[in-house]
Amino acid sequence: MRNYDPRHEPGWLWVSAIVGLLLVSLACGDRSPEEEPPPAAEPEAEADAGVNPVPFPAGFNVPTDRTTIEDWVFASPQNTEAMFGHAWDIWNGMFQPSGEYQQQPDGRRELVVFETWASDVDVFDSGVTSLEQLASAMPARNVKPFHVPRQLNHPAFAEAAPPDTDPEQVLAFVKYDPVAASHIVTQGYNRASTLNEIQASWPSGTPVLDRQIDEFEPASIAIKPVWYLVKQTGLTVFPVWPGPPSPAKSFGPGDWDTCVLVDPTNQGGGGTQQGDCNGTQKDLPVVNLDQFHFQQLTAEEAADIRELQPTGDDLQGAAEGDYTILVAMHVTSKELQRWTWQTFWWTTDPDAPDAPSSAEAAAARPANLPGAASHYATCTAYSMVVPAQPITGGTNLCEQVTDPGCLFCFNPYLEAGFGPSTVGPDRYGIQTNCMSCHAGAPWPPSAPVPTYVADQYVDLGGSEFSEVTKLDFLWSLQNAK
Numbered sequence: 001m002r003n004y005d006p007r008h009e010p011g012w013l014w015v016s017a018i019v020g021l022l023l024v025s026l027a028c029g030d031r032s033p034e035e036e037p038p039p040a041a042e043p044e045a046e047a048d049a050g051v052n053p054v055p056f057p058a059g060f061n062v063p064t065d066r067t068t069i070e071d072w073v074f075a076s077p078q079n080t081e082a083m084f085g086h087a088w089d090i091w092n093g094m095f096q097p098s099g100e101y102q103q104q105p106d107g108r109r110e111l112v113v114f115e116t117w118a119s120d121v122d123v124f125d126s127g128v129t130s131l132e133q134l135a136s137a138m139p140a141r142n143v144k145p146f147h148v149p150r151q152l153n154h155p156a157f158a159e160a161a162p163p164d165t166d167p168e169q170v171l172a173f174v175k176y177d178p179v180a181a182s183h184i185v186t187q188g189y190n191r192a193s194t195l196n197e198i199q200a201s202w203p204s205g206t207p208v209l210d211r212q213i214d215e216f217e218p219a220s221i222a223i224k225p226v227w228y229l230v231k232q233t234g235l236t237v238f239p240v241w242p243g244p245p246s247p248a249k250s251f252g253p254g255d256w257d258t259c260v261l262v263d264p265t266n267q268g269g270g271g272t273q274q275g276d277c278n279g280t281q282k283d284l285p286v287v288n289l290d291q292f293h294f295q296q297l298t299a300e301e302a303a304d305i306r307e308l309q310p311t312g313d314d315l316q317g318a319a320e321g322d323y324t325i326l327v328a329m330h331v332t333s334k335e336l337q338r339w340t341w342q343t344f345w346w347t348t349d350p351d352a353p354d355a356p357s358s359a360e361a362a363a364a365r366p367a368n369l370p371g372a373a374s375h376y377a378t379c380t381a382y383s384m385v386v387p388a389q390p391i392t393g394g395t396n397l398c399e400q401v402t403d404p405g406c407l408f409c410f411n412p413y414l415e416a417g418f419g420p421s422t423v424g425p426d427r428y429g430i431q432t433n434c435m436s437c438h439a440g441a442p443w444p445p446s447a448p449v450p451t452y453v454a455d456q457y458v459d460l461g462g463s464e465f466s467e468v469t470k471l472d473f474l475w476s477l478q479n480a481k
Contacts, residue, residue: 050138050140051111052116052138052139053177053181054099054116054178055179056093061086062093062221063334074387081360083340084363084378087340087361088364089366090342091373092366092369092370095369095371098111098115098116102115104296105321111143118175119141119142119174119176120145120175120176122181123184123185123479125479127481129185129188146308148309169314170328170414171227171324172224172226172414174224175225176222180216180220183217190481191481198443199443212469212470213471213472216334216472221334223329226326226327226414227326230294231317235268236262237259238327239278241354242256242258243355244416250428256277257278258277259278260285260287263286264289266290267288268286269286270286271286292326292346293372293373295326297319297323297324302318302322326346328344328414332473338384338391341381341409341434342381343411343434344377344411345377353377356410357378361379361380365378381409381434381435383407384398384433384435384455384458385398385405385407385456385457386405391460391461392459396456401431408430409432409434410434415429423437424454432454432455438473439458443468
């Protein structure tokens with residue numbers, strides 16, 4: 001089979017592109033850690049052809065058969081070793097070289113796979129009504145449509161106190177692999193009119209369990225990368241997760257007393273220098289930029305960041321040539337009915353990460369992760385509580401945060417700052433679970449319940465869903481226009 005290049009095909013259907021591109025990517029998963037791949041030769045004739053989305057590569061076990069993952073989840077005890085291994089497989093696949101390039105101030109750079117995927121801006125803000133229409137606009141798109149994390153400005157909080165965190169220092173966007181993006185566009189889930197029609201279509205007496213959009217395909221992946229600005233000169237202070245506080249409290253990056261200094265010249269790693277870590281002067285470790293996955297800002301991207309509201313003073317100073325470092329990422333795949341949930345964040349010591357990660361999670365990290373991808377920690381939430389409960393009719397085993405059935409998995413750079421106004425009375429972001437929270441994603445967005453929750457069992461047939469349409473766990477579908 002010839003290599004598939006969607007720029008050479010009229011209409012460019014992602015679904016038909018997947019087989020050819022996966023075969024090309026198969027060998028990527030077999031590199032040893034000592035064998036850094038040589039820089040890929042840039043295709044001169046296609047240097048200005050734009051960036052096309054590349055499917056998740058073969059060789060990294062996505063999708064894994066649902067019954068296999070369910071066996072891990074419903075085992076007693078859960079097969080956490082397999083879950084962590086699978087989370088790292090997904091992470092590894094997303095960081096493989098894509099064969100797609102982008103012009104940056106210091107030259108053209110080959111993107112990794114996830115960087116090529118369609119963003120929430122592509123899917124929801126373009127007003128497209130077909131996959132072909134979306135495809136025709138993709139090559140010229142902005143692959144880094146930075147914005148303040150939307151979960152921190154959710155409509156459900158309009159009448160409540162703002163989230164107890166400091167979101168203005170981080171940037172984010174949502175991306176969908178070609179399978180997920182295809183589903184959204186072909187089903188019309190990028191249009192509010194479609195979702196309104198579905199919401200209005202439920203006959204009286206429809207079982208609550210059935211009040212949902214059509215499920216995504218098993219190979220679907222959705223991600224939320226989170227970024228932090230690093231200036232192109234000097235040393236930039238970056239707060240590093242120190243682990244959850246005791247007793248529990250709202251604990252966003254502005255509260256942490258551990259920081260590093262990021263050196264954009266890659267010359268200072270290993271030493272220490274004085275710096276201001278959230279108001280305290282202290283000796284801070286100096287780490288090199290190349291210990292992070294990073295991107296360089298164009299003039300247009302820097303201007304877009306300066307125009308964001310609300311943002312902190314540091315982001316207001318964004319300039320062409322500055323860098324954004326990847327500090328965190330939520331990753332979910334539709335291999336389970338309730339999706340698999342794993343989240344990643346940068347850590348100074350990936351071999352001994354702080355909770356909610358663990359030594360077991362670190363031990364499952366593959367040796368062949370490319371480049372800086374090995375400098376991140378992970379936790380997984382393949383169930384809401386343990387032991388895992390059924391889709392409907394289960395039992396909440398996390399009534400109290402000290403219950404043995406609780407399963408906490410959150411991202412420090414997104415949820416650690418949440419307090420009771422966001423996730424419920426006497427609960428905090430460090431007591432949340434990705435699956436529990438995403439189970440509540442409803443249409444319409446203005447629905448007062450359900451909203452974000454701390455770790456608990458959520459019954460998909462529960463009465464709280466009786467007046468809404470469930471969005472198959474994806475809050476981002478509320479961006480439909």
